[in-house]
Amino acid sequence: MSDNFTTSETAELIKADTALRSLRDSGFTLADAIGELVDNPLDSGAKNVRIGYRVEDRKVGRKKNTRRFLSALAVSDDGTGIPPNILPQTLTVGFSTRYGSRTTVGRYGVGFKLATISQCQRLEVYTRPRYLKAVRANRDAGEQWAHQEDNVDGRVFRSYLDLAEIADGTQCGYEVEEVDGFPEEFAHLMPEGEFGTLVVWRKLDRLNDDKSFGSTVDEKLSGIEFFLRRAYRRYLDGGLNIEWQVGDAKDDVPELKSLAPYDPTFRLDDPESYWIANDERPKGEPVRTMEGEEVETGTVTVDGEEVTWRVYLTPKETRWQKGGGGVEGPCEGEERLFKRLYIPENAGKISFLRRGREISYTTVPRFLPGGVDKIDRYIGVEVEFPPALDEYFDVRHVKRGAEPVEKLRDQLRNAIIRPVKEARDRVRKLWKENRPESTGGDLTGGRSYVSSLAAAAKASSPSGLAGRGITAEEEETRLRQAAELAGVTDPAKQVEFVERARQKPFALFEGAWPGKSLLDVAHLTNTLAVTINRRHPFVKSVYQPLADAVRDGVDPDEAVRLLESAKDGIDLLLCAYAMAENRNAEDPDEDFGDLREDLGRFAAVLADRWANRQE
Structure with a gap:
């Protein structure tokens, strides 16, 4: 073989069509994907974000019945918009005017694009920018941009990505074109004269998956509203207005409603929680504030940056008595009053906030002292960190599933052990105070x-x-x-x-x-x-401590001691029965044999029913 081997052939840096199709499976849920569309406006100064969609009825195969399909979904904002000279680049994987930023919600330049193609095949971006040109302010300073030329005429521009056109070679790159306005079916999301951007998803093949075990469109959309209320609760509380579409929109302009924040710690003002608590309040009962109770707040310093942790309790009304499960109120006739506050679902969950945006709400192994207890549904734990510490929380381009690295997790765990135990004790104390006769x-x-x-x-x-x-x-x-x-x-x-x-x-x-x-x-x-x-010594020394523990709860060490006591107590009770037989008969087998058999038989029946009970 010659050492001077040369070739004029070159290879593409990336095969766009197959690469983009491969990247469709990037781990985004529908909620995660919509979250990426909401994140961008947060960094562009938007004060209003509106989300709408269109549905249509289609026949599936040869069946006469029709199914509801989502024909399009759109997210708008009133931020500064995207200058037309960089609009096409915003569709390029890896491009971002905030690439590598440690101070913004966006950072990598991939989330918005990957989120989109994870759900659909066509992305359209319409924008009415405040400025017509964006330039790098200082090439040596990284991705820093300045804007020029005011868009005094309110011109609207569009660019798009279509996986089918990329695959057949029709679309070989992204271009920009000036258009007359925003698409008619979503024009209501961008009121006349406002600057901002409208992102439209079409060809929603993943969302409209009609496989037999696939979730329906309604099922997939049902959790989005709650996700937005919880994930962006700090922004909603700070003045951001997110509006979500109410019901279908086949022909008419749909209704939009502003979302209230949902705070699992109940420290933010939530009009809906207040309404749920007070709408059916018995006459004469005091108004319920539905405010969470702070237990303790602290910080852990990592590389000069602060990680803040907070431990809270849900409002007293939601944990009034043992057995309420966080869904019943303190007054008669209030069965399941607080069901819509999602308290049972919160047990053991840790809320991780990155720059005020929740990116994970999940249980973390070996994080809470003694593991997750049912009583933890009344306890809210928040961990907040800046984007500068992404690596310490294993944050990647998909902003979900954050979990601190082992050393940091141990630091945070040690910090919250005492306040979590204190929170559990407060719940049990309230239960004891309100114990029913x-x-x-x-x-x-x-x-x-x-x-x-x-x-x-x-x-x-x-x-x-x-x-x-x-x-x-x-x-x-x-x-x-x-x-x-x-x-x-x-x-x-x-x-x-x-x-x-x-x-x-x-x-x-x-x-x-x-x-x-x-x-x-x-x-x-x-x-x-x-x-x-x-008053019997057996009840006072063996049975009652167990009953108190079931009602009020105990820490793991005390639970082990009580279990050992219960075992010994059962043994002693059986011994006491044997002694009673011995005291009352010369021939216990003759006099008490049938009783013994019946005792064993009934114990077996009851134990079998108990073992096969429905939880």
Whole structure:
């Protein structure tokens, strides 16, 4: 082979058609992709962002029925617009007037383009720029640009990208053309005379995926509004107006509504949360502010830049009592009042904010002390950092899934351990303060599930011998005695207690009386009533601590101790039964053999029902 080998052949730097098609799978969800279209206006000084779309009905295959398809989606803003001399370049992957910036939302020059082609095949950009020319201010200073020549006539320009045309060679580059105005179906998003930009997606093949397991258009669009409210909550609170289309628009100009911020920490003013809390407020009840409760705020310094962390609690109304789940209010008749506040979905989530824009809302392994607890739905944790620290949070061109590198994660975790535990303690303290009385209302003492399970097992078992000959007067006397043991002394309430107990095939009560009796069992005509003695040493030392822990919660170390105590307590209870047999019979096998068998059989039935319960 000759050492002087030469060739006149050259290779393309990139094969545009296949490269762009490969880049369609860049990990963008629809929400992420729309977020990229909203990010650009934030850096161009926009005060208003409007999002609209068009749908149409199409036949699929030979079927007579039609399906709803999205024919176009558009995002507008009233920022400074894009000078026509650089408009085509904005479609080039890698180009950005803010490339490498450590102070802006945009940085890489790829997100907007990749987000678009991840959802559709055609992108159109219309702009009415404030200036007609953009020039580099100082080539030695990187991507710094200056603007020249005012657009006094309000001229409108367009450029586009079409994957099908690139593939067949029709489009070999991006060009700019002057047009008469914005496309008619989205002209309402750009009021006459305003400067700004309109981005239009067409040929939405990915969004209109009609595969059998693909989500429908409605399903894909349903979460966008909430995503925008949460991700841009700081900007919305600071004056940015984002408007989202209400309903379809096939022919008429659609209605747009301004979005209110959704703050999982409930520290920002959210008119919708306030309305939800107060619209159905019982007459005479005080107005609910629905403001979150700050627990603690701190900072961690990395390379001279500050990372700020914050721990908050949701409003007291959402965590009033244990069992409300963040969806029930503190007053009667308010079942699931706060369902639309998304509190249950927040459990264990960490909100990562980059320059005020949330780029990730997710659980982070080994971040919260002891792991994620259900009680954490009432706790909001924010971590905010500047773009200068992107590498420390593994931020790439897709602004999602941010997670601190291991060393920083450990620093942040150590910082929030104490305030998160403090937040959990505050929730449990409030639950304890508002703990409902078990007497008069819930006859089970908080054991409604066990009572219903035992009742179902009793109903499917052979009838017992006890209680067959008891009279109605004797039954009422026994139930009134159970009411007194449970602390119900008012005669009228005792009548209610008796009537409710008679309706239950199996009833569990709590009472308190002196002596060593653990249980009082009343074998009635249709009811098997068991009253547990709260004053018994076994209940006080073994059972009650477990009940308190279930109700109020405990830290992991205390939970392990309680589990060990429960195991030993069950063993002691079985030993106590064996000692009772020994005390009361010369031949326990003869006298208590059937009882033993029935005890084991009923325990197996109940345990099987419990193991197969629906969570």
